[in-house]
Every structure is written in structure tokens, then in C-alpha cells.
Amino acid sequence: MKQRSGTEITTQIKRMQAGTIPHNGKVRYDRKAESEFFVDNSALAGFTGERILYMAVRELIENALDSCEVNHILPRISLSLKIHDSLNDMWIITCEDNGVGIPADKVPVAVCSFLTSGKYVERQQRGLFGVGLKMIAAFSTKDTDHPLKVWTRTLDEADEFYFELRTDIGTNKPIVLSRDTNNEEYSINSKSGFKIEAMLRARLSPITKNKIYDYISQTSIVNPYAVIIFTTNEGSVIFERRTKNMPDASSEVLPHPSDMDLKTLKRAILNFTNQKTTLHGILCNSFQKMSGEKAKEILSRAEVELKVATKYDEHELIKIVNACRQTKFQSPNTDHLSPVGEHILTAGMMEEYSIVTKKENNSHNELPNSQLSVKVLKPALTAYSSKTCIINNRATVVECGIAYGGNINSFRLYRFANKIPLLYDEGSDVAREVVSEVEINKMGITKKDVKEQFSNPEMKSDRAIELLPIHIFFHICSTKIPYKTAGKESIASEGSLKKYMRFCLTDLYKRVSAQIRKEIRIKEAENRLRLYKHYIPLIVDAISESINIDAKKLSDAFTSLVETHVGEINVISAHSSHKVKDYKVPRGELDESKSRNNSLNRFSLTDTRISNIRGRKTGRARKH
Amino acid sequence: MPARDKRHQEVIKKIKLMMSDISRNVLSEKVLPVLDITKVGYDNTIWxxxxxxxxxxxxxxxxxxxxxxxxxxxxxxxxxxNAVRKLLDEEMESTIRGMYYATLSTIGDEKNKQKFWNTQDNSDDAIKAIELITGVPREEFAVTSKPKGMISGPITLRVGGDLIDCNLGSRATSQLVPTNIRDLEIVNVKADFVMVVEKDTVLNNIRKSGFIQKYNAILMTGSGEPDRATRMMVRALNQEWKKPVVIFADADPWGLGIALRYKIGSESLSYDSERLVTPDAKVLGMMFSDIYDYNIPEVARLTASDEDLNRATDMKRKPWLKDRKWQKELNLFIQRKEKCELDAFFKHGFRYLAETYLPQKLRESGVI
Structure with a gap:
């Protein structure tokens, strides 16, 4: 469970915990442990029937990536998902990373206790709530008799630690079944890292299976610096590392004053209780973009008297909050964000890995065996654009990328939020709207060009952009992504987010315009040649049936003529920007053809019926 | 195997010449061939x-x-x-639909197949182009259409070797105007004049009444839009046999348009007008004023559509309808917004059209 705002969850928990059960005419008030609450309401964390394995894969991969990036370690993640007992839908999921690991004493709570996390800070991370891993632990405890196995190695500790754990769902406390240290035969193959093995009971439908594959493939696009090894019963695939650059790790930042509320202010004051600091000092030290001047301005605007910081009552504090909300501050800084960046996204786009399953029909009455393999798409060109903006008082980075041509052969839109692929609800996502709103003519091509060169009967869409062999990538990073629904699979068009996304896409269209026009021209020439090659045999047959002529010679001569001709059209259209159609014959040639016209005017008959045949030199190249 | 018909030989020769020109362009001159063909249609038609x-x-x-x-x-x-050349070499004849089938094929590979002809219209256009390239009308290279014109009266035709007397004594039927005009010859015409009507139903009524015998007339119809053979026949009777031609069509812009096909030609065939058009033909009816002069009851009149009115307004501007008589008629129509079919005269009795209206109109114009 990622990125759900803390308050949202707390409210939901409270609502549930206040659950009133009539008993003997009296209402009994119970308190529920976090673990029990989440197990009972697993949908809140996305762990529902079909999606359990998908969510488990997500949580483990995201935790692994976070754990590497925090210390700038190039990730190497090995994930395996294998059926253990198909009759009872038992799966074994294993994940090993080379991240920072978890200190031994923290392992049991970090793995099993809900709402315990090292990520409760103001910076961009994949996981935020401390729910995901616990969910796996709790489900494993709930559905199987198999203990959760965990190995961890940190740089600070010499030993590798091994735990067998279960969750006490009723109390949200870990149960340590066994604990072991080991300094000889390490189970983790890197200097530090974390490895987990869990058994889960779940169904895996083909749709979910494809979502898992998509998830891993797309994760690899925005994390091309990670090696991901994925193993299933169908085989094993490796997503190679395509760059050694990693995005700069995000750092924790102070909250921005425009986003201040009573809670943040009170906590800030609490942090300074033991020091004799004035409220002015606390403001300056607890919020970003708060200069001494600004803090003074706020205090005078709030009209509160000066006293020891702890002596202010809520009534006075709310005045300060209000004053902050009315004051203009510099835009929040973006140190806490970690965009993918041009270099890395380009590396991901240049070699786009995806999982393909190859169906192999074994003879001897066996079931068809599907075999996993990796397909690498290499586009002809890529481009990247980004924009930093403020959405809902939070700094937000919009990144957009385009990959075109090469062995990409269809349109696809990819959406990411904080480096996590969004796989569902594409139709209602703001990115979808942006793609259909930005006109394709920003690329310097017309819908007509596209439809003529790329239309194919299988594509039902009449949106020109969807006919192009183009992949469009959108990545939004923010500590508060404006998700549309609780499902967190599509982004709403909040504030001016859409405007900035449109800006990025337009910018990209313009930048790839020259190249795409060139590509289209090549395509045009190919289509032209194909058309000629279909018709030339008909013409040659008709002529060689009528008059005595060497059909082969005629056909060869005709073909080489049109080849030169198509080449020349291309050269000319390249010079006349993208106005390919109205190519005019240069004057000199016109004159020449007129004189030829007369000499060849053999078919002109009586009075009005004029018809003749004449040759015309092609293109400019032959002009004398 | 040489074809016997000289005209056919000429067409074959022209086609072969075109083919060898194209081959010469491609083989020795190394240029792409260009067919320069007269443009057909309203934007290349002149009065x-x-x-x-x-x-x-x-x-x-x-x-x-x-x-x-x-x-x-x-x-x-x-x-x-090439298909036309083959047809002539084999001494066969074909309809335009036949030519469409003879040349049908598909283009392209398995992945994107397309038809050589989208519709028969494309192949009809190609036949037209061959007419323009060779300067020979298609009837003369044995490509015809289904006959639809009809003729009755004291005229003898020879079709191939067969003599056909169109004065089919029984009054019960008419002769179709043959479309293979290369095989057609007018042997003898005993009639005093030629009367063309718009529709076959009207022609049948007039024939049945004994009009032909009484006035020594030839009755003809193109059954709506006349085909080329019918137009050519009308022209031949007027120009070669010096017979006056009168035309009756419905009193609406559409009918007037059909009457004018015989008299001034059409945009789509303007390249062939010299062979098809009878400028001396007289359009005698049905005039818009006849609706009121002959008291066609209101129930038998039709309300003009917007399209009719637009067409009439358009016609008013045409140089060939500039004389006062036509301007008056068209103004009347635009003003009253009423049209009428020749068949409406049946309301006055089945013999009224043939025995009262037509003789009166013919007498007024001095034809009888």
C-alpha cells in the first residue's frame, strides 16, 4: 500500500474502530489492532482476491528499489514466483535485493507490524505507509502454516541474520519463531541486502499474470539502472542494466509554509520544547522558504503577543496558520523529489524490455508449454522533456518521453507516478486526455499524412496519434500525487498539472518533428514504391500483349525509372518543408516538355479530340 | 489475325501506337510516360x-x-x-459491363490487397479515356451498353444482315434502338417527322392510339436519360434524312433537362456532341404554361421541390434558354412551384394526349 495520505487512513481506521455492535441492547466499544484491521479490510491496501500476487510483487520490488536508492546502490533484484501446491493455490514468492538491508533488531517489527516504517518523512519514495510488506506477512500467517523467512545483511553488522516470522494478527506484534546468525555461508550474495520468502494462497488468472509481467517490464523502463531477474514456473528472464547512472536520492525537506496546519505547527513547537527558542526561531527552523523577514511578517500579521513558544494556545496558533496561508512564499524546493531524469529515462526508452511468452506445443500429448523470454524494443529516436511546477502547494515534476519508430510498431501510452507504473484505468487518466488534446500537427505532420502512411485495417482508432509507431511516457513525481480514485491507478487533472503535461508533450512533438517528418517521408517513398511495384506488372503485361516487346526488359527499365523517381520526389519534398504534394515542375522543364508535346502529338485527331502521349523528365536532377 | 473492319483496324493501330510510345519513353528515353487526355465534365464544357x-x-x-x-x-x-484491342482482334463485341468483368483483377500482396476497379464507374471512365485517346467512340470499337431506346414508325433499319421494319403493324410493340451502331444502317424513312417523348409509357399510349398511322410519324423514346445510340439515331434522322424532330417531356426541370440532351447535348458527353446532338430539334412540351392552358386538375399537379426550383433558377441563366419564351416558362414555374407529368393528361381521358394535346401542339408549331 503506497502513498495513501496518512490522514485518510487514520480516519478510515477510526471509523472502523468505532464500529458499533449492538449487544444486549447495549453498545460495546472495541479496539482493533492495526494488523487485524488491515487483514479484515485488505482491499484498502489493494490485496483483493485476484490481485494478491500482483500486489505482493509490487510491494517487494518497490521496497527493494527504495532500499537500494536510499544509499545509491545500483539495484540488483531477483524475484521469483513459483507455484508450490496448485491444488490449493499455494505460491512461494521470493525476493532478494542488494539494498541497505534492515538492522537485525528492527527486522521483526519492520516485517510484521503494520504502520511501522522508516519512510514517514517528507520526501519522494515508492512506499510510504509501512503496510505492504506487513500485508504479505499477515496473509502468509493467515492462509498458510509456512513461516515467513527473512535474511538480512547490513553494512554495519558483520553477520547475516536469518529469521522465521509470523504475525500475531490480533495484536499487530511479530512472532519470532527462530533467529539465527551466520557469518560463513551467506544467503545474500552482496555486501548488504534483504531477502524474503513467503508462501501465499492466491489465484493467478491470465489477466493478473499479464499485469505482473507489464508491471515488471514497465518498472524496468523507469529503472534501467536496475538488474531485475524474474523467475516463474515458465522460465526466467533478465532485465539487463542499461545505465550505471542513478537518479539523485531524494532528501528529506522541511514542510512548505503554504501547506501548514495546526498539527505541523504544534509538532514544530514540540521539537523545540527544551530549548528557549522563540516562535520566530521555530518558524525559521521548521519550514522551508521561511526567512527571518518572512517569519516576522507572519507574526505581525497574526497579531499575537511575543512569549515563550510553548505558551501559545490553539486559538493563537491558528491565527499564525491563517497568516501563513495568506502570505506568498517562494515555490517549494524539489530536493525531496527524485525524477528519473533525461539520461536515465532515455536509457530505459532506448532499450525497452518486455516479457513475452512463447507458446510451445510439445508433442506427446503434453500441455502446451509457454516459455518466458525478453523482447527488447529499440526505437529510432527518443526525446525527453520535463517541467517543475506547483500542484496543490506541492512541488511536482512532470517528465515526458517519446520513443518513435525502430522496431516499435504501434502506439502505447505509459504512465508512471513516483517511478511506479500505473497499469489500470488508462481511459480516465489525465495523460490520456493530454495525448488526445495535443494536436499531431505540432510534429509538422498532418492527420492525413499519418492516415495515408500508417492506417491499417486492424487499428480501429481514428485518432491519428494512435496510428503512429510511438510510445509516450509520462512520469509525475510529487509527495502528493493527485490520484483520481482510491485505487491509485489514474491521475486526476488537478490544478494546472494538465497544462504542464501538455506543455511537455507539445515540446517533444516539436523536437521530434524533423525526424518524424523524415521517417514519414521514407515511409511515403516505401509506400509509393510498393504501389508502383504492384501496378507495373499490369502495365507491362498489357503492353507486351499488344505489341512485340521484351517484357522483362520493359519491366526492369520501368522499375528502375520509378525507383529514381521516388528518390527524387523524396529529395524535393525534403527541401520544400513538409509540403510534399504540390511539387511543381521547374520552368525550364515545362518549356522542354511543351516542345516534346508537339513532336509527339500523334494522337491528336480531328478538331476537339486532342489526346497524346509524351514523356516528361522526372525531378530536378536532370535539369540542364 | 487481322480484323476485317477497317475502323477496328484503325483503333487497334492507335492503341498499339500508344503502347509503343510508352515503351519508347521507358526503354530508350528513360522518362516516365504521360497521357495527355482531354478533360471531361462540366468544367471543360463550353456553349x-x-x-x-x-x-x-x-x-x-x-x-x-x-x-x-x-x-x-x-x-x-x-x-x-489492351482489353479493347483483344476484343477487336477476336472480332467480338461487349457491353461496358462486360469490359468491367474482362479486366477485373486484384492488386497488391496478401497483406494489403485492393481491387483493380473500385466500381464499374472506374472502368466506364477508362473506356471513355480510350475513346478520347483513340478519338473513336466506343460503339465503333464494339463496346456497347444495354439498349434502352425505343422506336416505332415507318422506318426500316438494317442490323447486321437483318432488315427490320419498325412500322410493326400490330401497334402492340416497339423496336429497341440497337446500340451496336457499327452494325446499324437506316435503310429507308417514310415518315414526315420524328416525335421524341421522355418515357416509354407515354410512347406506348401514343402508339396504341394510332398516332403513327394518322400523322405518318416516327415515335422515339430514350426511356428517361437517352443513351448514345438513341441520340445518334435522332440526329441521323434530322441531319441525314432531313426529318423535323419534336420533343415532348414532362413539365419539370428534370424533363426539360432530358429534352435538352437531344437538342444541345450534355456535360459528360460534350466531347462527342458533334455526333450526338440535334440542334434543330424543337422542344414543344410539355410547357409549364400547358398545365394551366390545358386545365390539368390540381390533383394531377405535383409540388416542386427545392431542388427543382434551384435547377430552374440555374437554367434561367443558361445561354440556350435565353429567349423570351423559355424565360417566361421558367418564371411561371418558379412562381407557381408546380410541375406535371405528361401522363397527367390521362386524367382528361386515355386518348386525350394523343388525339387532342399533341396534334394541337404540333399544329401550333407548323409540324402538321
Missing amino acids: SEEKRMLIIGPKTVQISPENTKKIPTFSQYIVMA
Whole structure:
């Protein structure tokens, strides 16, 4: 469970915990442990029937990536998902990373206790709530008799630690079944890292299976610096590392004053209780973009008297909050964000890995065996654009990328939020709207060009952009992504987010315009040649049936003529920007053809019926 | 095997000449061939005051593989030319539909197949192009259409070797106007004049009444839009046999348009007007004023549509309808917004049209 705002969850928990059960005419008030609450309401964390394995894969991969990036370690993640007992839908999921690991004493709570996390800070991370891993632990405890196995190695500790754990769902406390240290035969193959093995009971439908594959493939696009090894019963695939650059790790930042509320202010004051600091000092030290001047301005605007910081009552504090909300501050800084960046996204786009399953029909009455393999798409060109903006008082980075041509052969839109692929609800996502709103003519091509060169009967869409062999990538990073629904699979068009996304896409269209026009021209020439090659045999047959002529010679001569001709059209259209159609014959040639016209005017008959045949030199190249 | 017909020999020769020109362009001159063909249609049609007919203008179109979009058209013309040559070599004849089938094929590979002809219209256009390239009308190279014109009266035709007397004594039927005009010859005409009506139903009524015998007339109809053979027959009777021609069509812009096909020609065939048009033909009816002069009851009149009115307004501006009589008629129509079919006279009795209206109109104009 990622990125759900803390308050949202707390409210939901409270609502549930206040659950009133009539008993003997009296209402009994119970308190529920976090673990029990989440197990009972697993949908809140996305762990529902079909999606359990998908969510488990997500949580483990995201935790692994976070754990590497925090210390700038190039990730190497090995994930395996294998059926253990198909009759009872038992799966074994294993994940090993080379991240920072978890200190031994923290392992049991970090793995099993809900709402315990090292990520409760103001910076961009994949996981935020401390729910995901616990969910796996709790489900494993709930559905199987198999203990959760965990190995961890940190740089600070010499030993590798091994735990067998279960969750006490009723109390949200870990149960340590066994604990072991080991300094000889390490189970983790890197200097530090974390490895987990869990058994889960779940169904895996083909749709979910494809979502898992998509998830891993797309994760690899925005994390091309990670090696991901994925193993299933169908085989094993490796997503190679395509760059050694990693995005700069995000750092924790102070909250921005425009986003201040009573809670943040009170906590800030609490942090300074033991020091004799004035409220002015606390403001300056607890919020970003708060200069001494600004803090003074706020205090005078709030009209509160000066006293020891702890002596202010809520009534006075709310005045300060209000004053902050009315004051203009510099835009929040973006140190806490970690965009993918041009270099890395380009590396991901240049070699786009995806999982393909190859169906192999074994003879001897066996079931068809599907075999996993990796397909690498290499586009002809890529481009990247980004924009930093403020959405809902939070700094937000919009990144957009385009990959075109090469062995990409269809349109696809990819959406990411904080480096996590969004796989569902594409139709209602703001990115979808942006793609259909930005006109394709920003690329310097017309819908007509596209439809003529790329239309194919299988594509039902009449949106020109969807006919192009183009992949469009959108990545939004923010500590508060404006998700549309609780499902967190599509982004709403909040504030001016859409405007900035449109800006990025337009910018990209313009930048790839020259190249795409060139590509289209090549395509045009190919289509032209194909058309000629279909018709030339008909013409040659008709002529060689009528008059005595060497059909082969005629056909060869005709073909080489049109080849030169198509080449020349291309050269000319390249010079006349993208106005390919109205190519005019240069004057000199016109004159020449007129004189030829007369000499060849053999078919002109009586009075009005004029018809003749004449040759015309092609293109400019032959002009004398 | 040489074809016997000289005209056919000429067509074959022209087609072969075109083919060898194209091959020479490609093989020795190394240039892409261009077919320069007279443009057909309203934008290349001119009114000739002197000839009193629509004639073709000076515009031409260039069909060449040089323009990628024209490559299908170019090959369609060449393929059609070869098909015509084959037809003549084999001494066969065909309808335009037959030519469409004879040249049907598919283009392209398995992945994107397309039809050589989208519809028969494309192949009809290609046949037209062969007419323009060779300067020979298609009837003369044995490509015809289904006959639809009808003729009755004291006239003898020879079709191939068969003599046909169109004065089919029984009054019960008419002769179809043959479309293979290369095989057709007018042997003898005993009639005093030729009366063309718009529709076959009206022709049948008039024939049945004994009009032919009484007035020594030839009755003809194109059954609506006349085909080329019917137009040519009307012209021949007027120009070669010096018979006056009168035309009766419905009193609406559509009917007037059909009457004018005989008299001044049409935009789509303006390149062939000299063979098809009878400028001396007289359009006698049905006039819009006849609706009121002959008391056609209101129930038998029809309300003009917007399209009718637009067409009439358009016609008013045409140079061939500039005289006062036609301007008056068209103004009347635009003002009253009523039209009427010749069949409406049946309301006055089944013999009224043939025995009262037509004789009266013919007498007024001095034909009888």
C-alpha cells in the first residue's frame, strides 16, 4: 500500500474502530489492532482476491528499489514466483535485493507490524505507509502454516541474520519463531541486502499474470539502472542494466509554509520544547522558504503577543496558520523529489524490455508449454522533456518521453507516478486526455499524412496519434500525487498539472518533428514504391500483349525509372518543408516538355479530340 | 489475325501506337510516360453559339505514373486499351459491363490487397479515356451498353444482315434502338417527322392510339436519360434524312433537362456532341404554361421541390434558354412551384394526349 495520505487512513481506521455492535441492547466499544484491521479490510491496501500476487510483487520490488536508492546502490533484484501446491493455490514468492538491508533488531517489527516504517518523512519514495510488506506477512500467517523467512545483511553488522516470522494478527506484534546468525555461508550474495520468502494462497488468472509481467517490464523502463531477474514456473528472464547512472536520492525537506496546519505547527513547537527558542526561531527552523523577514511578517500579521513558544494556545496558533496561508512564499524546493531524469529515462526508452511468452506445443500429448523470454524494443529516436511546477502547494515534476519508430510498431501510452507504473484505468487518466488534446500537427505532420502512411485495417482508432509507431511516457513525481480514485491507478487533472503535461508533450512533438517528418517521408517513398511495384506488372503485361516487346526488359527499365523517381520526389519534398504534394515542375522543364508535346502529338485527331502521349523528365536532377 | 473492319483496324493501330510510345519513353528515353487526355465534365464544357450545342473545352488532364496517385488510373487505362484491342482482334463485341468483368483483377500482396476497379464507374471512365485517346467512340470499337431506346414508325433499319421494319403493324410493340451502331444502317424513312417523348409509357399510349398511322410519324423514346445510340439515331434522322424532330417531356426541370440532351447535348458527353446532338430539334412540351392552358386538375399537379426550383433558377441563366419564351416558362414555374407529368393528361381521358394535346401542339408549331 503506497502513498495513501496518512490522514485518510487514520480516519478510515477510526471509523472502523468505532464500529458499533449492538449487544444486549447495549453498545460495546472495541479496539482493533492495526494488523487485524488491515487483514479484515485488505482491499484498502489493494490485496483483493485476484490481485494478491500482483500486489505482493509490487510491494517487494518497490521496497527493494527504495532500499537500494536510499544509499545509491545500483539495484540488483531477483524475484521469483513459483507455484508450490496448485491444488490449493499455494505460491512461494521470493525476493532478494542488494539494498541497505534492515538492522537485525528492527527486522521483526519492520516485517510484521503494520504502520511501522522508516519512510514517514517528507520526501519522494515508492512506499510510504509501512503496510505492504506487513500485508504479505499477515496473509502468509493467515492462509498458510509456512513461516515467513527473512535474511538480512547490513553494512554495519558483520553477520547475516536469518529469521522465521509470523504475525500475531490480533495484536499487530511479530512472532519470532527462530533467529539465527551466520557469518560463513551467506544467503545474500552482496555486501548488504534483504531477502524474503513467503508462501501465499492466491489465484493467478491470465489477466493478473499479464499485469505482473507489464508491471515488471514497465518498472524496468523507469529503472534501467536496475538488474531485475524474474523467475516463474515458465522460465526466467533478465532485465539487463542499461545505465550505471542513478537518479539523485531524494532528501528529506522541511514542510512548505503554504501547506501548514495546526498539527505541523504544534509538532514544530514540540521539537523545540527544551530549548528557549522563540516562535520566530521555530518558524525559521521548521519550514522551508521561511526567512527571518518572512517569519516576522507572519507574526505581525497574526497579531499575537511575543512569549515563550510553548505558551501559545490553539486559538493563537491558528491565527499564525491563517497568516501563513495568506502570505506568498517562494515555490517549494524539489530536493525531496527524485525524477528519473533525461539520461536515465532515455536509457530505459532506448532499450525497452518486455516479457513475452512463447507458446510451445510439445508433442506427446503434453500441455502446451509457454516459455518466458525478453523482447527488447529499440526505437529510432527518443526525446525527453520535463517541467517543475506547483500542484496543490506541492512541488511536482512532470517528465515526458517519446520513443518513435525502430522496431516499435504501434502506439502505447505509459504512465508512471513516483517511478511506479500505473497499469489500470488508462481511459480516465489525465495523460490520456493530454495525448488526445495535443494536436499531431505540432510534429509538422498532418492527420492525413499519418492516415495515408500508417492506417491499417486492424487499428480501429481514428485518432491519428494512435496510428503512429510511438510510445509516450509520462512520469509525475510529487509527495502528493493527485490520484483520481482510491485505487491509485489514474491521475486526476488537478490544478494546472494538465497544462504542464501538455506543455511537455507539445515540446517533444516539436523536437521530434524533423525526424518524424523524415521517417514519414521514407515511409511515403516505401509506400509509393510498393504501389508502383504492384501496378507495373499490369502495365507491362498489357503492353507486351499488344505489341512485340521484351517484357522483362520493359519491366526492369520501368522499375528502375520509378525507383529514381521516388528518390527524387523524396529529395524535393525534403527541401520544400513538409509540403510534399504540390511539387511543381521547374520552368525550364515545362518549356522542354511543351516542345516534346508537339513532336509527339500523334494522337491528336480531328478538331476537339486532342489526346497524346509524351514523356516528361522526372525531378530536378536532370535539369540542364 | 487481322480484323476485317477497317475502323477496328484503325483503333487497334492507335492503341498499339500508344503502347509503343510508352515503351519508347521507358526503354530508350528513360522518362516516365504521360497521357495527355482531354478533360471531361462540366468544367471543360463550353456553349457554342455558332453550333448551338455544348462542346468540349481546351482543358486536358495529365495521367502519368509520375504522380503516385495517378498510377492506378494510368494502369487502368493501359489495361483497358489492351482489353479493347483483344476484343477487336477476336472480332467480338461487349457491353461496358462486360469490359468491367474482362479486366477485373486484384492488386497488391496478401497483406494489403485492393481491387483493380473500385466500381464499374472506374472502368466506364477508362473506356471513355480510350475513346478520347483513340478519338473513336466506343460503339465503333464494339463496346456497347444495354439498349434502352425505343422506336416505332415507318422506318426500316438494317442490323447486321437483318432488315427490320419498325412500322410493326400490330401497334402492340416497339423496336429497341440497337446500340451496336457499327452494325446499324437506316435503310429507308417514310415518315414526315420524328416525335421524341421522355418515357416509354407515354410512347406506348401514343402508339396504341394510332398516332403513327394518322400523322405518318416516327415515335422515339430514350426511356428517361437517352443513351448514345438513341441520340445518334435522332440526329441521323434530322441531319441525314432531313426529318423535323419534336420533343415532348414532362413539365419539370428534370424533363426539360432530358429534352435538352437531344437538342444541345450534355456535360459528360460534350466531347462527342458533334455526333450526338440535334440542334434543330424543337422542344414543344410539355410547357409549364400547358398545365394551366390545358386545365390539368390540381390533383394531377405535383409540388416542386427545392431542388427543382434551384435547377430552374440555374437554367434561367443558361445561354440556350435565353429567349423570351423559355424565360417566361421558367418564371411561371418558379412562381407557381408546380410541375406535371405528361401522363397527367390521362386524367382528361386515355386518348386525350394523343388525339387532342399533341396534334394541337404540333399544329401550333407548323409540324402538321
